[in-house]
Amino acid sequence: DHKASETMPATIYRASKDRDVAILAITPPPAMPLVESVLTDVSQVRQGDEVAFIGFPLGSDLLKTTQQERATTTFRRATVGKVTESLIQLDAPIQSGYSGSPIFNRDGKVVGIVTAEIKDDLEAKSLAIGLGTPIKQVIELLAES
Structure with a gap:
């Protein structure tokens, strides 16, 4: 168990500038829910598909401005604007x-x-465009030796 305010040491397990992805290893791994289902076939993700993502917008900056003990997770919906083998374009900032x-x-x-x-x-930027990396790219990065 760890507290929300506790930092945990991590090392870079794999990184790719081309994919704009880094995978971190945390020891010991924190107790977290596991993702049970991924869609690796990027051709199944199409322009116009509704997707969602979660995160901590503004990250630690939000903590500094609100004096909260921890940041609040935000759930965002978006529509896929474009898909390639290495990119998912979203209509969300x-x-x-x-x-x-x-x-x-x-x-x-x-x-x-x-x-x-x-x-x-x-x-x-005014068009509120965000970018994602297809999960297949992340899985391939994990498999690299």
Whole structure:
């Protein structure tokens, strides 16, 4: 058991700049629910699909501004705008604190993880576009030696 305010040491298990993903190993692993279903076939994720993701928008910045003991998890819905083998585009703004959050389809299967927000292009930022990495890319990263 650990407290919400307790930090836990972690090491980088795998990382990929191309995929914008890092997988961390925590020892001992915290007691957490397990994801039981993933959808690795990215062709099953289509433009117009409704998805959802969870996270801690603004991350630790939220803790500093509200003086809460811990950040509140936020559930967001989004629509898939574009899908490639390496990218899922969402019609939702992504703030720091959502990175690494699972992206679920309507059946509750994990189809990807939130990886990026649009920062450089003001026009794109105003369109509220966020990016995710298909879960197949994460699984392939885990399998690399």
